[in-house]
Amino acid sequence: MLKLKTTFLFPLLLLVGFTSAADNFNGAWSLTSPAGLAVWLKVEESPEKTRGWMMWEIGGVDEIKEIRREQDKLVIVRPYYHWYMTVNGMKRDQLGVDTLSATVAGDSMTMVVDRVLPTGQKAFYKTIHGKRAPALPPAPDLSALVFDKPVELFNGTDLSGWSLTKADDNNAWSARDGILSNNPQLEEGAGARQFGNIRTVREFDDFRLQLEVRLPRGGNSGIYLRGRYEVQVTDSHGNKSLTGIGSVYSRIPALVNAARPAGEWQDFDIILADRHVTVRLNGLLVIDNQPLEGCTGGALDADDNRSGPIYFQGDHTAVEYRNIRLFPRIK
Secondary structure, eight states, rough: OOOHHHHHHHHEEEEHHHHHHTTOEEEEEEOOTTSOOOEEEEEEEEEEEEEEEEEESSSSSSSOOOEEEEEEEEEEEEEEEEEEEOOOTEEEEEEEEEEEEEEEEEEEEHHHHHHHEEOOOOOEEEEEEEEOOOOOOOOOOOGOOEOOEEEEEEOSOOOTTTEESSSSOOOOEETTTTEEEEEOOOOOTTTTOOBBBBBEEEEEEEEEEEEEOOOOOTTTEEEETTTTEEEEEOTTTTOOOOOSSTTTTTBBOOOOOOOTTTSEEEEEEEHHHTTTTEEEETTTTEEEEOOOSSOOTSSSSOOSSSOOOOOESHHHHHHHEEEEEEOOOEE
């Protein structure tokens, strides 16, 4: 009888050991790139296959094409691009190929970034760090949320309480007659001047945000919640796609296209609570208490535990905001 137990216990221990080793990469990870920008990684491992999804600094969340386990390391090979805005939209140049080698110790990740230029010359070899993203809390009961009195984020006359997310960017933001305006003079070519995003100096946890926005034809901006999750602001009137205005970029499509025509003021009413987002656009529910699995491209950081500012995307096209009010959540 004892011999029978031992016979079956040995392969069971092997299975448990493999599962423990395979599982330590599983889940979502928040990292900081060599440039100090947000990186989000999600890994799904099984004995049959390793899959992964990544957002590196800007752009969408994409499935990783080349990802593999090498003993205690997770190895990812991906192209690295320089993105820039021109009069004809976002463009990119490939600046190299990154080989990312990650190891984990508990909830901490260390990743070596080995970047090679298209010429074959090594660009750099750097180490970055991150941590396992916190588990998503359950969806809040929206009817039970309590909010404090409103905070007027914009005084309507100047940029007090606001600053560029990058101090050395070109500033095309101005205030006049109760309107916060962005009017970048976009240029063509890889050397085109890049214009800045603007953020509140104050930072917030959970809140309700109400504002109005107006876009020109073809306009493109974004509302970043806690500086981390972008609610799309695009000229989407008449489009069939549900990934335009009111959606969360590359993560949550809108339920309906509630966009008004370009040149008209559009009303946003957004609730961020317990890492779930609810969006009403022009009086219609377009996102219904949906979870935010991680940050979106352009995030100031990838740490879901931190408070953060409201920031408006200004590196794309002209846009106007007004009547910006935020109601902090009372817990």
